[in-house]
Amino acid sequence: MSLENKEFKPKIVAFCCNWCSYAGADLAGSSRLSYPADVKIIRVPCSCRVNPMFILRAFEKGADGVIMCGCHPGDCHYSTGNYYARRRMTLLFSMLDYIGVENGRTRVEWVSAAEGVKFSETMNSFVEKIYSLGENVRLGDLRCKN
Amino acid sequence: MQRIGVFVCHCGSNIAATVDVKKVAEMALMEPGVVHSEDYQYMCSEAGQAKIAAAIHEKGLTGVVVCSCSPRMHETTFRKAAERAGLNPYMVEIANIREHCSWIHKDIEEGTKKAVILMRAAVAKVNLNAPLQAGESRVTKRALVIGGGIAGIQTALDIADAGYEVDIVEKTPSIGGRMSQLDKTFPTLDCSACILTPKMVEASAHEKIKIYTYSEVEKVSGFVGDFMVDIRKKARSVDMDKCTGCGVCQEKCPSKKAPSEFNRGLNTRSAIYTPFAQAIPNVPVIDREACIKFKTGKCGLCSKVCQAGAIDYDQQDEIITEKYGAIVVATGFDTINLDKYDEYAYSQSKDVITSLELERVMNAAGPTHGHLERLSDGKAPKEIVFIQCVGSRCSDDRGKPYCSKICCMYTAKHAMLIRDKYPDVNVTVFYIDVRTPGKNFDEFYRRAVEQYGVNYIKGQVGKVIPQPDGKLLVQGSDLLDNRQILKEADMVVLATAIEPNPDVRKIATMLTASIDTNNFLTEAHAKLRPVESPTAGIFLSGVCQGPKDIPETVAQAGAAAVKAIGLLAKDKLLTNPCTAQSDILLCNGCSTCENVCPYGAITYEDKEVNDHGIRETRRVAVVNNALCQGCGACTVACPSGAMDLQGFSNRQIIAEVDAICR
Amino acid sequence: MQELINRAKELLADGTVARVLGWKAGDLPYNPEPAYFETAEAMEDFVYNGFCGANLSKYMIEASRLEGKTLVCLKPCDTYSFNQLIKEHRVDREKAYIVGVGCKGKLDIEKVKKQGIKGIESIGGAEIADEAETLTIQTIYGEKTCAYADVMLERCHVCKGKDHMVYDEIIGESKETKDAERFDEVARIEAMSPQEKFAFFQKELSKCIRCNACRNACPACSCRKCVFDSNKFDSSQKANVDTFEEKMFHIIRAFHVAGRCTDCGECSRVCPQGIPLHLFNRKFIKDIDELYGEYQAGEDTDSKAPLTNYTFEDAEPSIVGKRG
């Protein structure tokens, strides 16, 4: 973490599917595996419920990073949800990268209900990345900033 | 505008130690819609729930936010409490300030700040919540079991004994499955047929059980409690009602060159056949590809010799459509194809066989009438080598990554049986690990080693080379002694990996039951719901869910039956109200949502709409709420936003995003 | 063109079709407009030349609700859009009599004007049958010429080919116009640094006036009500009040048509500010081709669209960062 970022408290939104990743986050909690408080989790039934609109909305409203977590491919509670989500997010992230938004601000991780450790490690590394990128200025609505 | 009450739980010190709960309650009052807030030691306790009920009554709350542990823990508790107090249960949302906050943050200021934000997000969501009503759907009191092996038979018997109708659909001409092919069973060495056939007879005689053999499931529609299934009864060419099972046709049939499926192709059978003597039903089928009558039009011998006049060459496939409340998958397994393991010379030598083939060789009704002999020359073997983990625990794509679980035990069984019956035969087993976790399993294995003198070598076989004199040169290594081993053997037996029946993928797709990378059906929860598929109304029995031996299979079959009975015992089912809903005024009728729905819950109908005064007929999406499981895939596929998910609506999630980013 | 007119009159006369959807001569040499013709007399105004760029597939959504069949003139690239609309149940194949019209590349009047040509009175060489490779333009400031290929629409330089994907009959010859690689522009941007990419799109999108011409001309954007016009996501927008909104609109629009966009190029053709909007759609097409196998929307009416399809082995989203 660089010095000039000392004051920077990023806003990070994590979309977690109810069946795997949200449970993984619960397990991280009950195992007392800490990660920065900058991460706030929104529960969705499945990663396929995450609309690109939600992700852009988060950035619009001042999020510095958005991460989506779902069941591992093959393990989706709804059989196929994360497969669709994977394609959607791949394309969306590719587009954001294409228009010059730092790729590190978006991430997808598959975290199972048993992977409390992975959840915590993922969040730690993601937050670290956001600190290194600093404030999101390319993809926010300036009306939020005043 | 909602009237929201916010209830902040201390959870003893679990939350209160790192979150200033009073502050959270105080901040809640600043949020739009919040008219009441309080904190309490244990919100989930009787007293805590009473506080929620009291506030609902006194303050006329229309929404409740509980800041507490994970919703996976107590969401149902609080929703029920609210419902008892007269509030729609879906007006309750949980802010997870324990697992997602107090337990992972040490700094009280940081923890409190985050808890406030999580509370805000929940309040923002509740502001947009709408009361939801769980719907009802009826239950057809009949179960379908797909697969007539020991798993399917046991499940069917258990369900039938509870008083419900059960149909078994079996692909082959007889029920019995893999177990009917086995000679003896571990760890007690009792005869497989002796314990299986009574069950087969019981099933066929049971008044509640109907068996469709030589049949396949063709199409499944509907949903939990109300499945509609098409079953294809393949043409048997024999009238089941007339046939007496005398067997004369099979004796007289001139075409006897078809490989016997039951004997794994080690010998042949007639074109009109029952797979094995104890087959149920004891009615043969005509293999139309092998039958001379069907191939050339001449012959018809079986028809001539049949006293009962049961032969019917004109019989057609028949489609039977039936309704079921529950479906149990018991499709079992097969051994993997060994093409990729040619180093073991399976395709080059008749004396390299799989363990399942050995079962047939050892069986009195098998191709050698139970005599242990080389299939190439009929000579008695003196040296037999068993190779373990052929295709199991494999790290590359030649085999399977998992342990097939049964091989260690049946190899010990084979070794023991051979040494018992033919003490002059040397038996060597190459293994990676010997896994014996089961009741009396390790004792069994130790008997093989200690009492029967089976030679276990920890190490893998690199190659089996057929020699000109008919012997097999086995090149292996002994890892414990760290040396290479060259061994001449008369027979090599491969403990071939098992895999789910190849048909299961097709069946899983029909059932929208999820399947893992190895084609095993996925259970709803690996620990807590091991015999249910995540798809409601679909249950899993036997090896289709994962490798297991007979006792485990029977236990799981019973468990699956209990789950199915639990479902069939209900008259009505409550459906999940968090389902997708289509706004017909916004719907384009493009079918995109239909294409991503894993449940076939979306159909398209031509509907009369009134779009701000314009009346017209439009093709619009209609969601069947009983089928919809609420994943939300359709909501994102829908470009116009016509499709939305109740309980997790676009606006609700956006409100949460906004609250968090505020 | 005469053959087309004669055939249309025939089909009108024998009742095969109730109307013809084509182009009507404009009051300037370069502004023919999409139009319906219901009688042989009306067909006198019918025109088909290099300035008939409009993709008439989208009009067939409305025309599918009219009584009787509509004869619709579709260029090769338009037929992809029509197929895609069939797939999405937005048009009725039975209500269309598709005449596949030939194409030798469509013209961009903006490019003509960019060459400093103004005060245009007449343009020669824009006829479809014309073999001329030069446009001869009479202006009040004198006669000017320019090469046909130099003033073609961008899309024609990366033409998907002159085969019609769906038709009842084909009238008129086509001439190959492809002389550039479809993804070169996208690749050029991909190779930029994040700062350059950002600056490039910021500059282009800052011109956007949110007139919605791109959306409304787009055959894939066929929603009855766009999310940006409805309150379903709290996403209704009428103007780009903030630079974020320009990006939001164009990213979401491209995303909504991803896997459905046939790359017909109408968005870029109609943009009054000349924003190369196809660069968004084509980026998705390039990604889809590279990640999920080549896919051309509108080539057929029954294949699974890339975003309603998947394989277990699909690339992970992290590939975006790894590709660099």
Next chain:
Amino acid sequence: MYKIAKENLSALFQLIADSQELYLPVKTAGQTNFAAWSKDAEVDLDTLKTVKSAKDAFFPQSEGLYTVKKEGKKMSVEPEALKEQDFVVFGMRACDVRGLAVLDNVFLADPIDTFYAARRDHGTVVALACHEPEETCFCKVFGVDAAEPLSDVAAWMVGEELYWKPLTEKGEALTASVKELLSDADEAAVDAEKDAIHHIVEKLPYMNLSLEGWDGDALSEKFDSPIWEELYKPCLACGTCTFVCPTCQCYDIKDYTAGNSISRYRCWDSCMYSDFTMMAHGNNRTSQMQRFRQRFMHKLVYYPANNDGMYSCVGCGRCVEKCPSALNIVKVVKAFQNQGGEK
């Protein structure tokens, strides 16, 4: 009359910008629009028509009205400040200047639109004659003279010189502030330029369009005409014509919620949009035909009926150039002319 060498224009712009804001045609990513001047801006005075008109300088596409802030349960309202700095718009054409007159009738009539009024007060317009009018122009039809850009300062580009003539007090003041860069000139060159322009205008295809029959009295005849049913059909319902138009003045008021604050702003609206004038009960215009008709009826019938016969079209021809379906007001007028007798 003054003049300044073309090569000194950047010095002129610098000098103006030293004391006030300066908006002028700037080319960005290949398109020329009015934008704030800066040293690096690519000023483009050769392009006859900017894509959007200069309307934004006085009536921006979107502008804040006020902000509501919430702290705890307390709320405060902060109105947006009115324009207080002087500014110059350089390079408007005669048609766009007339467009301002159209807007004035709307926004400066009672009740006065204070945001607009403040901008009009503080803005000085330097208008440029059209050196080479184009085939899409038809300003003459509305009595606009492309050669006489009547505004605070009129300017002509002749050869390598820009001629400069203040016409109003504001124009004089601006002239005084940049006097050091101007030199005196006679009218001869400008007169020749005017003749040349008039000569070209005569040759333009649209300049003799007749507006006969278009006035307030024609209301019901025009409104009920079946011609609209044919005319609107190619319309894609986009807002291009509206947003490039120098006279369209409709706007919508919207709120932007930023958590603890809400900013209320207005932005241009288009009568082509399905949610134009949408109200709780729905929309009073339910079809695209009605919306299409609205635009032209407003320009050619309703507006003149309320403004002493002044049309709210100025013949700039932007809609002629930009409509994706090649529709425009000229085609509408002509359609009525051709078919008027028959129907």
